[in-house]
Amino acid sequence: MSVFASKLITNSDAFATNRQDMLALLDDYDEIKSRAEALSEKRRPRFEERGQLTPRERLLRLLDPGMPYLELYGLANYTVDTDDRSKSIPGASLLSGIGFISGIRCLVHVDDSGINAGAATQKSGEKIRASLDVALKHKLPFVHLVESAGANLMQYEVESWAHGGGIFYRLAKLSAAGIPTFTVLHGPATAGGAYMPGMSDYVISIKGRGRASLGGAALTRAATGEISDEEELAGTDMHATISGLVEYTALDDAHGLLICRSLIQKLDWNKDCPAPRPKTFAEPRHDPDEIAGLVPVDYRKPYDVRELVARFVDGSDFEDFKPRYGVSTVCLQGSIYGNACGIIGNNGPIDPAGATKGGQFFQLCDQANIPIIFLNNTTGYMVGKEYEQGGMVKHGSKMIQATSNVRVPKITLYIGASFGAGNYGMGGFGYEPDFLFTWPNALTGVMGGEQAALTMDQVARVSAERRGQDVDEAALLAQKESLISHFDKQSDAFYTSGRMLDQGVIDPRDTRRVLGFALETCWEARNRTPHPNSFGVARL
Numbered sequence: 193m194s195v196f197a198s199k200l201i202t203n204s205d206a207f208a209t210n211r212q213d214m215l216a217l218l219d220d221y222d223e224i225k226s227r228a229e230a231l232s233e234k235r236r237p238r239f240e241e242r243g244q245l246t247p248r249e250r251l252l253r254l255l256d257p258g259m260p261y262l263e264l265y266g267l268a269n270y271t272v273d274t275d276d277r278s279k280s281i282p283g284a285s286l287l288s289g290i291g292f293i294s295g296i297r298c299l300v301h302v303d304d305s306g307i308n309a310g311a312a313t314q315k316s317g318e319k320i321r322a323s324l325d326v327a328l329k330h331k332l333p334f335v336h337l338v339e340s341a342g343a344n345l346m347q348y349e350v351e352s353w354a355h356g357g358g359i360f361y362r363l364a365k366l367s368a369a370g371i372p373t374f375t376v377l378h379g380p381a382t383a384g385g386a387y388m389p390g391m392s393d394y395v396i397s398i399k400g401r402g403r404a405s406l407g408g409a410a411l412t413r414a415a416t417g418e419i420s421d422e423e424e425l426a427g428t429d430m431h432a433t434i435s436g437l438v439e440y441t442a443l444d445d446a447h448g449l450l451i452c453r454s455l456i457q458k459l460d461w462n463k464d465c466p467a468p469r470p471k472t473f474a475e476p477r478h479d480p481d482e483i484a485g486l487v488p489v490d491y492r493k494p495y496d497v498r499e500l501v502a503r504f505v506d507g508s509d510f511e512d513f514k515p516r517y518g519v520s521t522v523c524l525q526g527s528i529y530g531n532a533c534g535i536i537g538n539n540g541p542i543d544p545a546g547a548t549k550g551g552q553f554f555q556l557c558d559q560a561n562i563p564i565i566f567l568n569n570t571t572g573y574m575v576g577k578e579y580e581q582g583g584m585v586k587h588g589s590k591m592i593q594a595t596s597n598v599r600v601p602k603i604t605l606y607i608g609a610s611f612g613a614g615n616y617g618m619g620g621f622g623y624e625p626d627f628l629f630t631w632p633n634a635l636t637g638v639m640g641g642e643q644a645a646l647t648m649d650q651v652a653r654v655s656a657e658r659r660g661q662d663v664d665e666a667a668l669l670a671q672k673e674s675l676i677s678h679f680d681k682q683s684d685a686f687y688t689s690g691r692m693l694d695q696g697v698i699d700p701r702d703t704r705r706v707l708g709f710a711l712e713t714c715w716e717a718r719n720r721t722p723h724p725n726s727f728g729v730a731r732l
Contacts, residue, residue: 195509196502198478200486211485214700217632221697224686225266228283232306239306244401245445247304250337250378251287253449254300261291262709263696265322269315270690281307282690284315285340288323290332290713294457297716299327303340305379310340314347317356318692324362326695329626330717333372333456334363337449338388339379339401356384363391367728372459376448377402377428377438389437393729394455396440396448397428404437436731465720468712471530474507476704483700489633491609497522497537497567500607504528504704510535513556514549521546523553529708531715532560537567542614543574547587550617554594563601563626563711566619569608571640573617591617601626601714603707606634606685606694611643621693627710630685630694637683648675 201207232247239246245253255261269284271277287302301323303310327334343352366373375381375389377397386404389395397404405426424430431437440455442448480503486495501524502508510526520540527533534557536550557564573579573588595602595617602625610620615636619625630636639647648671656663681687689697698706 194511195477195507196498198499198502198508199496200478200482200499202482202485206488207482207485210488213489214484214487214633217489218699221632221686224270224280224282227281228285228304228307231281232304235306242401243444244378247287247302247306247337247339250376250445250449251300251302253446254293254335254337254452256292256295259292260705260709261289262706262713263287263289264326265319265692266696267686267689268319268692269313271687272314272690277686280690283307284313284319285310286316286319288319290326290330290709293333293335294453296456296459296461297332297713298456299323299330299332299334300337301335302337303378305339305341308341308344310379311344312340312342312352313344314352315690315692317352317359321355321358321362322692322695324359324366327371328362328366328369330713331369331371331720331722332713332717333374333459333461334366335374335376335452335456336388336392337376337378338381338385339377340381340385342380342382342385353384360384360387360391363388364728367391367393368724368726370722370724372456372461374452374455376442376452377404378445378448379403380426382426383407390731391728394440394452395431395438396442396451396455397431397438398442398445398448399428401445402428402431402438404431464722465716468715468719473527473530474509476503476505477508478503480504480701480704483703487607487631487633487700491569491571491633491635494539497539497569498524500567500703501526501535501537504707505535506530513553518543518545518547518549521550523549528704528711531708531711532562533565533707533711534562535565535567536618538570538608538614538618541571541574542588542591542617543579544582544584544587547573547584547591547617551587551591551594554591554598558594558598558600561600563603563714564598564619565707566602566604566625568604568606568610568615568618568620568634568636570611570614570618571609571643572612572614588613588617595619595623601711601718603710603714604628605703605707606630606636607700608634609640610634610636611639626714628694629696629698629706630689631700632685632697633700634685635680635683636685636688636693637679640679640683642676646672648672 265288267282270282271280274280285304285307373392374394375392381388381404386406389404403426432441440451483503505526510524513523522537524535602619604619604625
């Protein structure tokens with residue numbers, strides 16, 4: 193064993209300051225997240241009047257009580273709909289995550305019909321598509337609790353319509369891959385939304401509430417002049433007895449969710465996945481709660497990433513790979529809840545030695561078939577004559593090659609800075625990690641605002657000198673302030689998560705639990721044998 197001897201001083205001023213700053217960011221995060229629930233809860237009286245469960249109550253009734261649940265894309269659409277951060281509502285009017293239903297790990301997607309009747313936001317379609325991609329990649333049954341007013345025609349954009357077809361394409365691919373899909377119709381599904389039940393393998397509809405049609409009564413009358421009753425046109429009884437769209441009729445929301453749970457149980461889905469071998473592990477010797485005081489929110493303040501790893505790996509025990517070579521790049525071998533993994537972190541920028549070390553480490557993890565965890569806190573690859581002549585481009589490219597082509601699961605955390613090509617070598621968004629989560633202090637982008645401003649300042653000065661002109665210092669100062677604002681506004685964790693450049697923001701103190709859940713999900717996907725066919729299951 194190589195149990196890490198921590199040097200963290202928990203009664204120091206630096207620890208207290210770090211903790212205060214991190215908890216303040218988490219308070220901001222909680223306030224932003226709470227807006228969607230508060231807005232949806234305003235409609236509770238209407239749900240109760242109709243004898244319905246609220247969207248969050250539906251989610252709770254569907255999931256196994258006491259079992260873990262990992263939310264995905266919780267900040268989607270934040271600051272996309274408005275530049276006013278104090279008013280923007282996160283979540284894209286959808287609830288998505290991975291949880292257990294009758295003991296089966298599933299991808300669950302819930303329309304939040306308490307917000308604008310569940311009408312789509314700018315990021316709603318992207319969130320559904322991303323959730324379906326997770327379900328396909330990790331072989332997770334997909335369950336959609338549907339009640340939505342559909343697209344907001346007042347905000348129609350042709351791109352949204354074009355990309356919208358990708359939702360139904362993915363449902364077809366899931367079914368053909370042998371991964372079952374379920375829809376519970378709690379309310380209306382109109383126009384394109386009607387294909388949610390249409391493309392699902394199993395449809396449960398709530399009597400008197402569930403409806404599905406390409407055109408509602410108003411649209412039908414406008415298009416054809418036909419006057420139709422909503423129940424005759426789209427209702428549960430019609431679909432259960434005439435069209436054949438609905439397989440199971442439920443008396444109310446709770447009954448529909450019970451039917452869904454029963455159906456999933458009767459699939460015996462886990463018969464095609466071996467039970468994981470029993471694992472013994474020790475909890476970290478160093479308290480994960482200390483992470484809030486360990487990590488400065490300012491990425492320019494250094495700390496040893498090993499201190500962090502010691503607070504989420506089993507027994508605070510890890511092996512340090514090539515610790516005296518490429519020292520600012522830290523490669524460790526450890527385990528989380530008994531799952532072996534390789535871990536790469538940063539104690540500064542990545543130099544040529546660090547890049548070659550990282551590339552070799554990734555290949556060794558691939559050879560041993562163990563997942564890689566990327567802890568991003570780097571300003572990128574080193575620049576300057578010494579590093580260019582030392583082959584920074586060549587060695588950095590080798591690291592990126594290895595990151596791109598390893599076959600093992602990749603789980604990425606943005607825990608500080610993740611700038612430039614350093615993000616690429618460290619398994620960033622563009623490298624399709626299996627899971628990608630962000631800490632609230634993280635900053636991502638091509639570079640920091642001050643660095644961008646300084647770069648453009650130097651460019652302007654060299655250009656002026658070349659033309660023999662005087663430098664306009666006032667103009668350069670204004671340019672500097674504008675650039676810093678422009679870059680830094682786009683780099684913070686809440687902004688980037690709102691644009692779905694990760695799968696969500698997490699509390700740093702939950703890192704061990706999130707990584708453990710992700711590792712188990714990846715293991716299950718790699719060990720499950722589905723039964724695909726050449727086409728999705730269709731209603732015949």
